[in-house]
Amino acid sequence: MEYVIEMLNITKEFGNFRANDNITLQLAKGEIHALLGENGAGKSTLMNVLFGLYQPEEGEIRVNGKKVNISNPNVANDLGIGMVHQHFMLVENLTVTENIILGSEPKKMGVVNIKDAAKKVAEISKLYGLNVDPYAKIEDISVGMQQRVEILKTLYRGANILIFDEPTASLTPQEIQELIGIMKKLITEGKSIILITHKLQEIMDVSDRVTVIRKGQGIGTVVTSETNPEELATLMVGRQVTFKTEKGPANPKEEVLHVEDLVVTDNRGIEKVKGLNLSVRRGEIVGLAGIDGNGQTELIEAIAGLRKVKSGKITINSKDITGKKPRQITESGLGHIPQDRHKHGLVLDFSVGYNSALQEYYHEPYSKNGIMDYGIISEKAKSIIEEYDVRTQGEHELARALSGGNQQKLIIGREVSRDPDFLIAALPTRGLDVGAIEFIHKRLIEQRDNGKAVFLISFELDEVMNVSDRIAVIHDGQIVDTVIPSETTEQELGLLMAGHSTKETSMKEGVDRDVK
Amino acid sequence: ACGTDKDKDKDSSSSKGGNESDFSVAMVTDVGGIDDKSFNQSAWEGIKKFGEDNKLSEGDGGYAYLQSKGEADYIPNLNALVRRDFNLVFGVGFMMEDAIGTIAGQQEDKLFAIIDGEVDQPNVANILFKEQEGAFLAGVAAALMTESDKIGFVGGVDIPVIERFEAGFVAGVAAVNPDIKVDVKYTGAFDKAELGKAEAGRMYSSGVDIIFHAAGGTGNGVFSEAKERKQADKNANVWVIGVDSDQYDEGQVGDDNITLTSMLKRVDNAVQDISKLAQEGKFPGGETKVYGLHDDGVALADSRGAIPEDVMKQIDEYAKQIADGEIEVPEFR
């Protein structure tokens, strides 16, 4: 086989920690090569080495058979290697075009020639069907769009080897479908792709071969067509993983959350939630399905008291909490796994221990009349680490140093261990490996079985289908329909999310293909 | 401990080698610094003069100074000099009153003098000046020289010393022509030239043609403004009266000069006077000596012809009357 990229026996150390231990990865021309591994296995590190951000301690890299020394991203760019980073590398307050031309700006008499650049961007984006607005500011466009900007950046520089580090972690199903389409198109254009993702189905769908790494070590490379998700999972985790989470039937009891004609606006004052009604009962998991930007964020933040309610009423345990302060709401029984773990969920510069007490530090036993008891807090942290298998040096390590996966487990541990009557879980498994996901789903169901109400927000249809007992579909700030998982299909859901009412869907079966 | 030892050897050596006549003096500057073109500098000149007259050399057993970065340095500096065994130590500036008071209390066998301040201790001589008398003459000069009959006074921070300048100046103007209104302004700072400049700009624009400043560094701004106006237009009628030392050099604009004259505060004379007295064993401890026109404590600088003879005569006339006590110049506004 003819390889465009060969990473041979790469070893990368951070201090005396081996993030990559003698890993070999060979990318054939025109293939989509998946890179699979648990959180913290070493995937991003390996790719950062290939992109010239890190220098490996050992091993060599060959491009088209020639040994190269990729000392910095410039070299990578020149070699035609482009990378779409896991944490986007976009300057928020610049426009799409500015972000794309950054570093190789077209000039007219010393002035950046934005017009031409924008035109070129528009062309490329048209060529690959990305349709992004060249003049839009990054901070104003959706994550999916930002993702495409990242892709455009590499294409604009004429990269023919593209690295995607968890591109789908934060995309909606539609966006994922579109992305997959884009990748296939790129291949036909003669480009080669390395794809990192935790979603085995995606790997099965698009990739030609898979390289699996575990705890920094290469486990091996398999041909996709000759394997299956179960095998892949076992390879990467080192044990059997169940996908369809086992759960008994729900037996819903009295209502816990009640939302009535709720209206909420976003930061710009535009109404995002428009007279929404919703109810979640003890002993059930209600999933909220919807396309990003249809008011999910505003809804959650309004319930949690992080955003002003324009009109309408929210009650928890039939206690009116409309416009109450976050703490009052928490105390009336809310547990909240926030959508953005870095913005709301954690104080990254606090230790794991401090973070584990973030919601309860102010009352006994964690503090008595104004004095903290860090001893008890450490105890609590230890138990969460233990029980929720948070991989960390210990409760004194900074939350910042944890992998997203482990950061997430920490948050879930903190919120669930408070045993709240009503638990909001917003995108709880984003960016996590299958092992972690399985674990988290188990916990949510456990809560339900203990007679708590759980409200699950997710862009992953299969997650919503697997975990929830009822699915409320949100579209344009309203619940357009509520369906039972066993009685619906992903297709139907997709249509509802797109704003079609159930009646239409039956006739619209033909559209499935587009949605899928 | 080595520090004290060193001091000790110093002491012994100086007392060994020194014959009876040698009488060492030293001073501590205030935050203004040794060369503030004002009383610190003037005091130092006095001390040097005294030293030279008595064939003393700079250093221990002769004459010396220490500079203060901030108020907190006064006491340590005074102490350092006392430890170096100077017979008489001057503290310059009212800010040093407390410091002198403390040290004088601890070192009763040493002699101290404070300039511009008063400390009630038997071993401290207090030196004050009748700034108002000098300022009065400046006022007379201004009143006689003004063509617009508008005169300005720019003060720094509003403290008693400066108030004496103001009071004397205003009185002097009034003595010549009661109808002239003096535009009195305080910038609230001694070190903000931009404010002095703006203030002066305002005054000149409003028709003022002579400004007397008692504002230290802020006064630089006054000079800048006047000089610019002179530079822009050779026959612009703008003048500045300097303060403390002869500020003629500041006034140079090409071959013109906008310094009308300066009100001198002869701290040097006072310092020498006190040093001599002390040397002769007539140290005025516990007393307050107020130096005025009469004893060359204050004076007007040579105007280098900016002020014509006849006017000078009238000024000298006033000077005489003040010296003879016929005119009593007010101290307060």
Added chain:
Amino acid sequence: MSNRVVNLLVPIISIILGLLVGAIVMLFSGYDPVSGYIALWNGIFGDSYAIGETIRQISPYILAGLAVAFAFRSGLFNIGVEGQLMVGWFTAVYVGAAFELPMIIHLPITLLAAALAGALWGLVPGILKATLKVHEVIVTIMMNYVALHVVNALIKTVSGGSYKTDKIQPTASLRSDFLSNLTDYSTLHYGIFVALAMVAVMWFLLEKTKTGFELKAVGFNENASQYAGMNVKKNIILSMVISGAFAGLAGAMEGLGTFGSMTTQGGFTGIGFDGIAVALLGANTPLGVIFGASLFGSLKYGANNMPNAANIPLEIVSIVVALIIFFVASGYIIRVGLQRLNKKKEAK
């Protein structure tokens, strides 16, 4: 080398580097570094008197440093320590002079008053930041000038047109004959204990109390703090107020300890600005501040002896001090150097 050793070595090496460069400067400008540094040493530790004065000088630096550090810990940059210090100084002197009370009441009240004054001066930027998101740096800079002019005006008023307030009652004084005699008539006063007490207070506040937990959280991440039900605005204001209180006490050091009165200020004292360096040299930790203040205070004070004993101009000393700060700040590069050394050693 263990991390601890490195952490110790870095400041030491920085100081040595600073002194070295300073020595070179002296050589080139025709001064004798040896006698210069001997003078510096004697100026700091030479005799009990010097030591006394050095410690005296350190006290206000500790408090100014605490003020800056405390605000920093909750994400605020307080350049207003200078002004807060001045109002604290004035208030201390005023309360100290105006009332006649037994010491056990008078002194504490006076200190409290000074702290409150400083706190008040910190309250303004605090409120503006919390409610209107006005950047605290500008407001505190402006408040410095306001303080300067207001205090001078107040001195004039309370002293009936003079340039100096009355002396404080002995019952409000931090002066101590005991300490003074101990250090042969230095002006050392009990202020140092107040300062050290405040170090403890800050440490306790930040590391032990609920408030400290909240202040730090808000400093790191306002969103998460809000999510965790903390009152972000309250904490921002609180932080500025406490910071101001420390600064006010720094003023009290001058008013009740060093001077016993306040004279019209021609300009800023500089202590407030030095406080920034002190705090950051101490990595914004209470104990670190003691280190920063000691370094700063002793160099600043000992410097006076260089013109005195070796007639080397003060400016050279400021250069040395600045360089030391510079090198301490650049500790990273020194760390790298040390690690290189280590590697070499291990290699052998």
Added chain:
Amino acid sequence: MSFLEVLYFIIPTSIAYAAPLIFTAIGGVFSERSGVVNIGLEGLMVMGAFVGIVFNLAFVDVFGGWTPWISLLAAMLVAAIFSIMHAVASVSFRADQVVSGVAINMLGIAIALFSVKMMFGKGQTDFIQEKIPRVNIPILQDIPVLGPMFFKSVYGTSVLAIALAFVAWFVIYKTPFGLRLRSVGEHPMAADTMGISVSKIRYTAVIISGGLAGIGGAIYSQTMTGDFGHATINGQGFMALAAMIFGKWHPIGALGAALFFGFAQTLAISASSIDIDFIQKIPAVYFHILPYVLTILALAGFIGKANAPKANGEPYIKGSR
């Protein structure tokens, strides 16, 4: 003075007051837009003020009327070189940029004063003979009302300052360098992955800030004091810092803020001199604090937080998150 006369006084004076601040503040904009906090502006201004005067004194016979202008260049050069220290510390040595700034401030005044002592044997320099002149701009000065306000006896430097603001705006928002500058200050890692050398940009930015602050200081000393001493620059650097933040890290904003400060100052001065009895009765202190209070009020007026560049103050370390 009539109302118009008052304006004829206030406006030129405000601009003259603002000019040094404008240069320095815009210098700050460059530095902080690249992500390097620069509270060393004060020290850099001191350097500039000092060099400006010394150079002026030394070369006045050579350059005659051009001396002040060439002195500006000299000041720019030296201050720029001096600022490299700050760059090395904050970019290469990953120093705490605030501390390094403080060090720059202390060092600036110390070096300047020490050199003065060495050169002149006293604490301040002599007075310069060739100050920055005020000029009447032909034709424009004859425009009724506006003429006397803006074009009669103005400093060339004031004109330069205002021009600079627009040049800076152009550089920061229209040129490749500006684009890179902003990206480095917002998201250095992103810039790095795009092959931009974060350090190079930051060095350049800091050095630019040094040069501009140097000019600012030299303008001040050559217009306001005419000599250099320990108190020549005191606080202007911090006022410039305030202007930069007030102007939301935007050159035009900084220009506006600086002009506002100047306006507030001169307003207070002329207000205090209005010859109405009750105004004359107002204690001076109220006028002394007026400019600063006005500023605070103005800030409170412009509700909404000034957003600093995201990466401001953080040394860029590859691979950290």
